[in-house]
Amino acid sequence: MSGSLKQTLVELVKFNLVGGFNTALTYGFYASLVYLGVDYTYALASEYILGTLVGFWLNKRFTFGHHEKTTSTLFGKMVITVLITFGINLAVLWVLVEHFGLDQYLSQFLALCLVVISQFVGQKFFVFKKH
Structure with a gap:
């Protein structure tokens, strides 16, 4: 295994550890807001603000x-x-x-699969790209 591939795999594991923590934190925040009656789109925006701050700091340093x-x-x-x-x-x-009639909690849980992939690619190759 090449050094570059090994480094990417280590970063992917670290990213998923950070992401697991961040996702649990922010999904709990999202679910709490929806439970309190906040529209799911506003809850999602709030979740992203919190997740961006936490994820940036942890991925910058740790991942x-x-x-x-x-x-x-x-x-x-x-x-x-x-x-x-x-x-x-x-x-x-x-x-x-809106189109498949799934509930807001399950829908966001399913959407997270695409979010994790797009965030790793964006952060590795754009945000924290090594020169």
Whole structure:
């Protein structure tokens, strides 16, 4: 196994550990907001804000090992990645809820499969890309 592939696999494992923690935290937040009567689209937006902040910090330090002080540039790239993923997530969630009649909790859980893949690719090859 090449060094580059091994590094990517290690990063993928770390990303999934961080993502598991972040997803549990933010999904709990989303579910709580929906339970309290907040519209699922607003709950999703709130979930993304919290998840972006937590995920950026944990992935920057732990997953991709960035310790430079260029945080504003990296965070700007993270916001772009998150906005793209948010659009994908919202579209999938909307289709599952409005067209397939699935409940809001299950729909978001299913949508997370695409979110994880798109976030890893965006963060590895765009946000925290090694030069």
